[in-house]
Amino acid sequence: MTSRRLSTLISVDDAVALLADVFKRTMELEVVEERVLNALGRIAASDVTAGVDVPPFNRSAVDGYAVYAGDVVNASIYSPVELALKGVVSPSDKPPSECLERGEAVRVHTGSPIPCGADAVVMDEDVEASGSRVTVFKPVSPGQNVSRRGEDFSSGEVIVAKGTLLGPLHVAALSSIGVDKVWVYRRIKVGVLTTGSEVCEPGVDSECPTIVYNSSARLIAALLRSTGFIDVRYYGVFPDDPAVIGDAVVEAVSENDLVVTTGGTGVSEGDVLIDALAGVGRTVFRGVRMRPGRPTTLTLVEGKPVLNLSGYPVAAWTGYEAILMPAFKKWLGLGNLERPVVYARLARRTPNTVGYRSYIRVSLRDAGDMLVAEPYMLRGSGVLSSLLKSQGYIVIPENVEGFEKGDLVRVHLF
């Protein structure tokens, strides 16, 4: 029964490091080729380098006439400059092989390659064209109205770094350099289940005498699914019977890279999960110095990681946010998984238990020229509504007794 006790709590940082290390040792994450348009939410498995310049040549940013800027430096309405029209270059033409001579102009459209020699484009509205003559009424400076070759991306530049979580902008950037397929890690397979004889599964249990429904495991399943790089397998609820739980976890472990459980992590007699897992596996850590989510536990079963989160929704969420995601980030070198951080004034004093790292949900109010953060201090790591109503969270470090009213705090946005 001693395994239930939380006698050797470790720090959040140590928990993250241990979990990342277990991921590294236990998971083989093959890379697969995926079409860029279907790679949203996936993780790049290698750097992608541009093989071309974007734009591929100096091109016009407007409709007008490509010129030597030096030819029209003194152009004005009172003393227009006449140039000889030397033809048309359309956006689908290659850059002309012949260079522009002094005193000449070439008709161009938005996107047209600029002939060598030309270094600027006079816009249509500053020109009068007639037959083979172009009359310019306004000067342009060198480079004006020209998109320089390689201005957006240059050949040899890393467009997407290994470890990037691919979003719509990466899809566009890869497409712009002509890339249609990209190497990504295969999706990580995560099994999710919950324990508790009192817990009913919506849609499965037709009656629920306790009126206690599973929300924590479904929250974790939905969070994992929304990342895009995880395949979630959802196993539902298992009663507080060590043999049943042991079998369920062993089965889930055989079908996944990682299993996440919620519930049963407490120290009371009904919480049999930890004993059940001790029977089929080995405990890596048991309890973390964080609030909420203190009983968070990591076990190895059949050589695979089983992360046990609290049965309380907010505590389970904290385990996801403070330990699971940072461990993925550390293991895979994820470059852009961070939540945006904003500064806000704290609306109320918010205490902390020294030695623990606290994750406090806050709602943000726009005070006109700054944000005010209202902390949710309801006892409740069970209080799911506090998560729904908040827009982010603050973290109080282990060595701090709390934040005072009016303190400037960093808010991690949902």
Place this chain on the structure above:
Amino acid sequence: MTSRRLSTLISVDDAVALLADVFKRTMELEVVEERVLNALGRIAASDVTAGVDVPPFNRSAVDGYAVYAGDVVNASIYSPVELALKGVVSPSDKPPSECLERGEAVRVHTGSPIPCGADAVVMDEDVEASGSRVTVFKPVSPGQNVSRRGEDFSSGEVIVAKGTLLGPLHVAALSSIGVDKVWVYRRIKVGVLTTGSEVCEPGVDSECPTIVYNSSARLIAALLRSTGFIDVRYYGVFPDDPAVIGDAVVEAVSENDLVVTTGGTGVSEGDVLIDALAGVGRTVFRGVRMRPGRPTTLTLVEGKPVLNLSGYPVAAWTGYEAILMPAFKKWLGLGNLERPVVYARLARRTPNTVGYRSYIRVSLRDAGDMLVAEPYMLRGSGVLSSLLKSQGYIVIPENVEGFEKGDLVRVHLF
């Protein structure tokens, strides 16, 4: 040819209102029942109201003994209070029918229903139990360590409002009240295509003599796909031939609720899209007073909306962000589609053309106690890399000449 000209620019707000109105008049958005776990990213089609309280009864938040707080008000190590143990209530038990009498205590675990009469729970560590006697060494106040019935959600409360974009927290909240299926709008079908004889499609065109690859339409397709409530059909690139474009748009319109095009919206001879659409449909508006994205155009083809965005990636993105998404929001009453807003100091003077609403990408730098916003003023609505490197954008209203260096600005985060 006059249809090409941008002679009747309308405001961003008018463009959003017109597009939302067209959506309302042309789209029939049926509601479908979806399992909550599969409803991520979908839009709730009706309010969902709790039929139960969460928690369903007063329950213990800790392991310990349920008591009358009044009985132990004077308990201390020096004068402990003895109570009579009246049994055990486990988390899977129903609330006991018998009430607690004064002088009595009941063994409870985290999640156990509290018997009527009891109004607090003394934690294990403040108690010594021996046989039928419980000795309490510390007082508790009424309500202490008890999760009140309905504290999280109460019966009759709207848990998810119509028009909510469903995220992981909504999945959890719905699950906690026992809901497994939810009414959502069917996905909106959007066709995406691009035009431009010079544009190659990565993965389709084996050679690309112009070295100009389609990125704008792929950006829009990826953005739409990542919303979760849109089914994207991607049609690729079509050359600047009015008949070909007309046919492509008519076909796309027949298979979708909305068609979004990129490219060909300019006023030069090569931009034939607008004429092609004028031939098969009717222009609703042609040009918007915003920067970038000025040539954004709305056409009705076969009674369905066709939104024409600029071929420049940043300008196309602005049309998506400033017009298309706000129109969806307005039409469907989407409650939580807003990007988070933060305040930052502007690093540089940022001018605006009065009469236009400008959308300026910014990168954010954490200056220790505040954020500094560095605007990307590169000419380039073609400069996709500026979007990739920025973390959000600022909006300069029509009636403002620009923002000064050091101004406090609202940054909409990506």
